[in-house]
Amino acid sequence: EPEVTQTPSHQVTQMGQEVILRCVPISNHLYFYWYRQILGQKVEFLVSFYNNEISEKSEIFDDQFSVERPDGSNFTLKIRSTKLEDSAMYFCASSVRTGRSERNQPQHFGDGTRLSIL
Amino acid sequence: QKEVEQDPGPLSVPEGAIVSLNCTYSNSAFQYFMWYRQYSRKGPELLMYTYSSGNKEDGRFTAQVDKSSKYISLFIRDSQPSDSATYLCAMSLRDTGNQFYFGTGTSLTVIP
Numbered sequence: 489e490p491e492v493t494q495t496p497s498h499q500v501t502q503m504g505q506e507v508i509l510r511c512v513p514i515s516n517h518l519y520f521y522w523y524r525q526i527l528g529q530k531v532e533f534l535v536s537f538y539n540n541e542i543s544e545k546s547e548i549f550d551d552q553f554s555v556e557r558p559d560g561s562n563f564t565l566k567i568r569s570t571k572l573e574d575s576a577m578y579f580c581a582s583s584v585r586t587g588r589s590e591r592n593q594p595q596h597f598g599d600g601t602r603l604s605i606l
Numbered sequence: 607q608k609e610v611e612q613d614p615g616p617l618s619v620p621e622g623a624i625v626s627l628n629c630t631y632s633n634s635a636f637q638y639f640m641w642y643r644q645y646s647r648k649g650p651e652l653l654m655y656t657y658s659s660g661n662k663e664d665g666r667f668t669a670q671v672d673k674s675s676k677y678i679s680l681f682i683r684d685s686q687p688s689d690s691a692t693y694l695c696a697m698s699l700r701d702t703g704n705q706f707y708f709g710t711g712t713s714l715t716v717i718p
Binding site (some may be wrong): 492517521523524529530531532533536543544546581595596597598599600 | 610638640642647648649651652653655694696704705706707708709710711
């Protein structure tokens with residue numbers, strides 16, 4: 489069964505450094521998402537991306553964050569200057585585009601990248 | 607307000623028991639409802655999704671939605687030790703492309 493893959497599984501970075509988290513969504517999916525989960529807290533939406541542009545973003549997704557689809561298969565999340573509070577699990581998800589007559593297609597998640605800021 | 611509330615547990619049941627997991631929400635605009643299972647150090651794995659009130663069954667799992675009460679449930683019949691995981695409810699406002707709102711997750715342990 490196709491799956492969303494994320495690399496690396498664990499990233500350790502010094503505070504203030506830039507970090508790039510990588511994701512390969514399911515190949516026939518057209519919507520891509522990033523979520524994060526701080527230890528012991530809810531999974532929180534960061535951003536959704538469709539047709540090479542952001543379609544929706546949360547208050548968490550400030551100017552320190554950016555997303556990119558650099559080629560036909562990868563989807564990346566960049567944090568420009570990391571802070572201690574950015575330490576979390578970051579999940580990538582993807583979903584299939586639906587037409588007007590179709591019901592919602594749910595999002596499929598990768599196993600996440602654990603980001604530790606020192 | 608788009609709050610989703612879920613009892614974090616932990617919930618511990620004997621093998622073979624029927625498990626009931628629940629979420630409540632405050633925003634009546636939510637249209638789509640999902641249940642995910644999350645094993646330790648893994649991502650959320652989709653179990654069930656539905657877009658209407660009523661029941662939806664898939665094997666040992668039944669998802670129930672009551673939009674009038676803003677309440678959703680997941681029932682697991684004949685629970686197995688392999689069902690031990692955290693169960694997350696999620697919901698969204700409209701069709702594909704928009705954010706999911708998650709509950710905190712309920713930790714379930716099925717004791718052999």
